Amino acid sequence: MSARPVLAVVGAGPRATGLVERLAANAPALYGDRPLDLHLIDPHPPGSGRIWRRDQSALLWMNSMAEDVTMFTDDTVRQEGPVRPGPALDAWAADVREGRTDCAEAAADPRIRAEIETLRGRDFPSRRLQGAYLRWVYARSVAALPPAVTVHEHRDLALRVTGPRDGRQLVHLAGRPEPLAADLVVLTLGHLDAGPDGEQRALSAFARRHGLVHLPPDFTADSDLGVLPAGEPVIVRGLGLAFIDLMVLLTEGRGGRYENGAYVPSGREPVLYAGSRRGIPYRAKIGYGLQGERPPLPRFFGPERAAELLDRPQPLHFRREIWPYIDKELGHAHYHRLFTAHPERTAAGRAAFEEKYAAAEPGSAALRDLIADAVPDPADRLDLAALDRPLDGVRHASLDGLQEAVRAHIEADLARRHDPGHSEDLAVFLGLLSVYGTLVRLGDTGNEWHGFFSYLASGPPGPRLRQLLALSRAGVVRFLGAGTTVEADEERGVFRASSSTVPGERVEARALVEARLPGPAPGRTRSSLLRTLHADGAAVTATGLLAVDPGDGRILDRSGRPHPRRFALGPHTAARAGGAFTRPRTGGPAFAQNDATARTALTLLRDLHPDPGD
Template sequence: MSATGHAPHSAPPPRPLHPPSRAPARPAVVLVGAGPRGTGLIERIAANAPELYGDAPLDLHLVDPYPPGGGRVWRRDQSPLLWMNSTAEDVTMFTDASVELRGPVRPGPSLAEWAARVRAGELSVPGELADAVRGLGPQGFAGRQVQSAYLEWVYEQAVAALPPGVVVHEHRCRAVRVTGPRGGPQQVWLEGAPTPLVADLVVLALGHLDGRPPPEQRDLAAFAARHHLTYLPSDFTADAGLDVLAPGEPVLVRGFGLAFVDLMVLLTEGRGGAYEAGPDGEPVYRPSGKEPVLYVGSRRGVPYHSKIGYTYRGERPPLPRFFGPAQVDELLARPGGYDFRRDVWPLIAKELGHAHYHRLFTAHPERVRTDRAAFEEKYAAAEPLGPGLRALVAAAVPDPADHLDLDALDRPLQGVRFPGADAFQDGLRGYIEADLARRHNPAHSPDLAVFLALLSVYGQLVRLGDHGPWWHGFFSHLASGPPGPRLRQLLALSRAGVVRFLGAGTTVTADPERGVFSATSDSVPDVRVEARALVEARLPQPTVTDTKDALLRGLYDDGAAATGSGLLAVDPGDGRVLDRTGRPHPRRFALGPHTDARASGAFARPRTNAPAFRQNDATARALLRFLRAHAVPEPARCPPG
């Protein structure tokens, strides 16, 4: 055991020294999931323990088959070609003054600041990562292996900050079931272990989970098996078996988000292809000859919008303004409940518009033709999404390019038809080029103000619980797109013929007569593409009803509640798991994307009042208060013999 009480990685999982029906000899918490979310909770336990728990003993059991810190998604054991999706200065695991919490703020370095400390010789990283860290500036996009090293360092700092009475035990295995009465100790059963871990409290920080394919995907898999085709269902791209996709083979790909970007990278550079600078400075792709040909389509038919390539300067929009705590309180108090698209979305749209036009008036006053105060007064009084608001904007902002059109941003190809496949390739390349130009030009800085408003909105939505998949998809399309260099690579792959675009409203069917998969789209209705391989380039849905995770499924079977979207229902105040009567379980908690309190990420952009940090703090305080009130802080004693 190290000086911090942290069990070394090579130590075997400790066995409980007491019958499962009895309380643990020392107060104990089992944390299932040691990735970024679990690490964030440990950091908050360490921060709050001096106030709420003191130096009382505590066993903290971490259960995860993957290394702590990075967990599965951010583990170091993956391709060095895969990048993060945010700039280094926009990634932190530490609270700051913007975070609304009851516990103390414990500042720490962002990924960019951590990398600077490594370069200065204050911290060290494994030798194979040294060059990557040295080349990482604040506006750079780190490889996932570098992010893994940062998360491992954060984990080590969080464990070291725990009071001396806390002993951390790592269990490199899966938890498969949780049992125990509401009023008594909980048992966490580990895969392959004859006896469970016994704890006063259990926290599920499971992260992203594998899911059982929905019925349509199961039908396609069965069709593929009958006709000896290749079908890869929704999965984490880094873990998908891509070797089955043959060089030169046409491959249909459904999904144009971040999972597709990873797929694109692994099947091109990952197979030996390379980029070189062309005459105009744009990348040119040189194939290795081992690539398949990717035919990619989706509902929107376009990739996510590029990450914005400049920083915010000047006055920030005052947020929240039209969708804040007061509006959420009113929605929650409605006797008949609320409908997201009818009641919530108009408020969100008005908030995004407020940020957009505030920035336009303050940073680009030459592009408006009315007084700012008068505009803002009329904007505040206008009905969200109503004709009065549209007329106000049209009168005040002459250039339609300066209007915020959320429908066009969400569905840019809606109603647009192309005469043929080649015309659509040209058209979509033009769309991507225009998006890159706009998202890297500070003249369009209202786009960055809208991004900040999206983060504010996401923070407010946490209190409303599950709001269905549409909002998350819209948010991701607008705010969680790929780095600009990735879209430039996509353009190069398109020009090289390695990637072909299918269009919006892509539909894939199984053709039993020809024994192939067949794809059509609304954008090019007269074109049909056939292939013997199909890849679902999207993550599995994080539902308790279709999860492959035995622990989560067992929890649901035992009475835990699920929302209409299949997410685990939790108390928005502290993350306690709710049963189907709405009762919070006193000893079981859950955090992360499988819950209806899902936040936008386990780590966050600094100074944005990150929802995950607020949730972590509330849950940590609830754990410590319970332990102080109910657990007996006595030293562990082995039974005789």
Template sequence: MLVGAGPRGTGLVERLAANAPELYGAEALDLHLVDPHPPGGGRVWRRDQSPLLWMNSMAEDVTMFTDTSVEQEGPVRTGPSLAEWAARVRTGEIPVDPELRADIAGLGPQDFAGRQVQSAYLEWVYEQAVAALPPGVTVHVHRRRAVRVAGPRDGRQQVWLEGSPAPLVADLVVLALGHLDAQPPPEQRALTAFAARHQLTYLPADFTADTDLTGLAPGEPVIVRGFGLAFVDLMVLLTEGRGGSYAPGSDGELVYRPSGREPVLYAGSRRGVPYHAKLGYTWQGERPPLPRFFGPAQVDALLARPGGFDFRRDAWPLIDKELGFAHYHRLFTAHPERVRADWTAFEEKYAAAEPLGEEQRELVAAAVPDPADRLDLAALDRPLDGVRYRDADALQEGLRSYIEADLARRHDPAHSPDLAVFLALLSVYGQLTRVGDHGPWWHGFFSYLASGPPGPRLRQLLALSRAGVVRFLGAGLTVTADPERGVFLARGSSAPGVLAEARALVEARLPGPTVADTKDALLRGLYDDGAASTATGLLAVDPRDGRVLDRAGRPHPRRFALGPYTDARASGAFARPGTNAPAFRQNDATARALLRFLRERAARHPAPPHRL
């Protein structure tokens, strides 16, 4: 039984179809898919959401199909990327809902699809995956929520569905639950109570597309804590979503035309800047040979350390060196006029230097004369550290200049080492799936650097800032509740004084993926029954095949889990072609483990059908 039929569940069905001829043959099998949302898109990528919301990856960088780069035991079954699928829709080869044809007609490889278009792609992939299953497999779709799983370790599992008097029974259960709601942490609960006492509006961390925004009144100030992709969705829904529009200005800058229904968004975060824009060019020339300094051998050494290892102390220096290697490989091979050394000699010395050590810094300083060409991950992570503006108005100008510079750099191939670092980040994430829970900092850093919004979204943000609809709060954002005045107050480290006072506060970020505090009844019950969680609350799974671990470290023979709430979570929502994507490797390993189990059980108990 597969609980969750969104992208991850669909990917697992595809791998079951690819591996079944080898590992299961023509035996009868009932495959049960449980999800209250439509198969393919699931909750996050379902069709019924605002057409204004986009993906944050180019169409050519999104695929649901394996390729020869994927290190897996199962067979490669190629298929179209989102961009290739759209091209086939335009030729009439693939039918699609007429309402989406106009959006697909203009979708090029380097464009950003709307989420409704992505939903149609995922629905098509799901249909193809089901069609590819062997004839003996019967698929049963249950459009309900699974609320409980029970059963002995050595026996069939029972899964209760919401509103059903009796459980479904299965030989195996796979949880592919995707992003989940969570109970608010103590600070958010206190703010909720404060808002109730003073008749304020407070929106805890949630999925923006699912949030009721009607309490955010036109013209009223709203403090927004968070500057990532959830903020971008919020910005879109409260501006264009309320009737505003954009037009080109006489000076070439984008101009926002308000509808008069927008609130005024006061936005800030710990970093104080939005996520870096998506890179606006494609790779040309030689790729850095990755992994180099953070590959299987280094991960093996970390995992073999007695007593474990500390991510920031032990893994991060190797990761820093890996990212630096990719950066300088590209700089030396693609922009040799900007360096003072031969690559072969530099690489030899770089390899011998201690990670994050003085020798490495001196080597880079001597070989790379322009500091702008040197990779400084600490400065990238906290770009406003030490920056102090005289007042709130100067902060607005400073942040607009920062965003403009970021947009220019991220769309300029002269800075192509940035793309090399992006590829290295993907490589690192692929290795980290074996490590387990490496804490929230790394995932946040990766998202900030590699999973930011499309460039057009940041151009819209600039237009909103110039129009006064968005006001920047800067870095080090703190929000306090003032009981005497009955308002929220926002301060930051980038400018003096109170920067915003408001009767509305929005937490613009996803709920934390914590098993202990999840609102998902099935996952919470699993935890209460003995499933293990990591120090930061992720569900612990066997990195080899996704089996759920108990608190003694034993993998459950019949329960598996895949997705962002596990300690084997992969980077990003979707795989990029040609990158040996971790999600594909995990799906293949899990599918093969499922099929081997069923094959062995069929040999012992030949009475059909078996149930998954």
């Protein structure tokens, strides 16, 4: 067995890339010139991983503008390690265009080069272009490691991790007869596949009995959409980003095109009857930048509030104990911007309002009265419940009437999200990012927050919603409404969908698509590595996430003890932080997590293998 220190990272996508970048940044101060073998294990290419791989349709976009995507820290990240600045995606593309940065991938692939040539800051890049950026960041981060660090890449699947708490860990790989021995293991697995739950198994069995099509939750880019026949109705549950991918691949992906804002069908499209709990798509990405003063964040939901909440009896009740502070924090961002950028829409002095706002109890009648007196137009007040569920209590006599109403909602949302005159919306977006950073400290607070955040802050590009409008007008997409439910009709051998928005209306189809990602579940994950960790005593939260120490990412056992040699980062953990990359100058909670884990790992490796000269 080698005496050299060994760190194994399982998963080599963007989260692992961020960890490597932090290892490189912190190694000079914490690790010096000691030797280290760094093993990165992933069946997909390092840097981009599965989601951002090159071999996918160019029709699939990111849902962020190029100027809003960075993999590098700045002074807004609350971390102990040094800041190592680097270019955001748009600046990187400009550097490649103008010859300041080499990109072998752009030289080798004319499709990537062509996109780089035209990309500007407010464009929405393809996912495969983002993959090229991520692979460049990975290569740069590896090159920045100290000379005594040797990187080993394994295009392989990790099956399980074994080993004693106080000894070397063994990483068992599918394509290697002997396990890889490592001092420390970090899991950066990203989003994982999961098997169907009870409802999905029953629907699939029903589909098999009757010769129907049922596509359970999956990554849309990896689904076999060829089984959905042209011209036939398809019920779709979900109107989030997975739905947008589905919409694109079944329309443009089948030869349709857009002309002068209208959709021209190819004749190969199915008819998508789409519904969800909300009955409307996610809110559009905001289409302008913030000018002037930023709201000071966090204000009412920061580290001090997190510490106070952690002192309360656990587990915390999200809606009762956490949500009121989130509501007040987002309101602070909203009204700070309204008073500073749009004072003509207020009826009070800013200083007096802020003093009374700070003193008012979250969610209290006094707070609501204060806002009503200071902000005359209800449309200028922040109402998170109305934003979240605009179809609650709305009823339509027919599906035809609903189509016009949902199109009007989307058009109004697009107009507002591209109007700097409503820049308080962008302030709320910044508040959402700040809240995410604080929630990471609280561990798993349930799925309610993540669904709300994705709906309000991580929606599709504006152009995608304009395409959805065109598809709706062309009859290729039909909205079902809120509270969509699906039944399996054994007698007729069809799926039947209905909603609370259009009582009495039913849609029948021989195909059902669940347009959403699989949820985390220890009993259903297709990752044998996670299944064996759970069986070996790793703790799992009530929502199926791997329990980790929010401070440094060490995996917790069922008694709450952190494992001294195993770490985990990413969406499969209770400390999920919203994404492996983020907007520049927005704090980047994932970056701070990467920094803490890198620093802890380097310190442990140094202590496990002391330099004789120390």
